[in-house]
Amino acid sequence: MAIKLVAADLDGTLLDSDKQLSPDLFPLIGALEKQGVRFAPASGRQYYNLREMFAPMADELVYISENGAMVCDGAKVISFSAMPAEVVQRAVETAREIPGASAILACREGAFYENDKDGVFLENMAHYYARRRYAPDLLRLAEREPVCKVAVFCSRKAESTVLPALAPFAAEAQVALSGADWVDLMRPGMNKGQAIGSLCEALGIAPEDCMAFGDYLNDLELLQSVGESFAMANAHDTLKKTAKYICPSNDEDGVCRTIRHILGIDK
Structure with a gap:
């Protein structure tokens, strides 16, 4: 198996239920690099949030952020x-009409939000957007700032309320359910x-030589695009039916254990 890229x-998936990375992850990424394998966090999270999480080796990774709308190799976009x-403006207007919902506009240099009163929203946003700024009117912001993603938050009601x-x-637009609390809008397709296709082209590798891990519906195309696809044991049922394999759950360090087993990397 000639794996050249691992995306997770x-x-x-990578984070356990306490939102912690495995202590084995950074040593494993180092071992992958020695084998010529690149590692890519692949998330709906903001690029700057991912860089912060992977700070010890931030410039060595490739990143699929904003559900694929922003792809970077280290610091290079x-x-x-x-x-x-x-479309962005109409999405914001729609979000304003959904009870309990709040919108975020993801831009190249950071994210913007207009609801600064909802503590639950602000706390959740802080988990995913390291570089963020209050804007009094997202409609006016969208007139002057290119937006790659509109993220709409609604606590525990994303699938039942926001998605419809x-x-x-x-x-x-591409409409993606990103979890129990979030729905994302991006360009069609x-x-x-x-994003895996863009990365493969930039790195000069084939999608068949990629391995990917995911747990939710916004990982569907990720798993469909690679040669070796793994759904976590805790994944959405639809994803389990799509993936080539099922691996141990996020709370069982499923990603690291599977990579080591498949690629023969010892601790």
């Missing part, structure tokens, strides 16, 4: 896929799988 989602401003409200955007 964060929440529910490989791709940034902005949405039409008019944003479903009409499916003809002009934009997803982690498309």
Whole structure:
């Protein structure tokens, strides 16, 4: 097996239920590098959030952030896929009408939000957006700032409330359920799988030589795009049916254990 790239989602995949990375992960990434294998966090999280999480080796990794809308090799931006401003503005207007929902606009240099009163939203946003700034009106911001993703938060009601409200955007935007609390809108066709294609082209490797791990519906295209796909034991049922293999859960250090087993890397 000639694996050249390993991509792994964060929440529910690399991170355990306490939102912690495995202590074995950084040594494992170092071992992968010695074998000529690149490692890519692949997340709906912000690029700057991922760099912060992987600070000890931030410039050595490749990143699939914002569910594929921003792809980087270390500090170099490989791709940034902005949405039409008019679609962004209508998405913000729709989010404003959803009870309990709050929108975030993901831009190249950081994220912007207009709801600074909801403590639950602010706490959750802080987990995923390291570089963020308050903006009094996201509609006006979208007129002047390119936006690669609109993220809409609604505590524990993303699938039941936000997803149906944003479903009409499916003809002009990629609508992805990113977890129990989040729904993301991006350019049509934009997803982690498309980002794998961009990374493979930039790195000069084939998708068949990639391995990927995921747990939720925004990982669907990621797993479909690689040669070796793994759904976590705790994954959404749809993802389990899509993946080539099932691996141990995020609370069992499933990603690290599987990589070591498949690629023959000893501790």
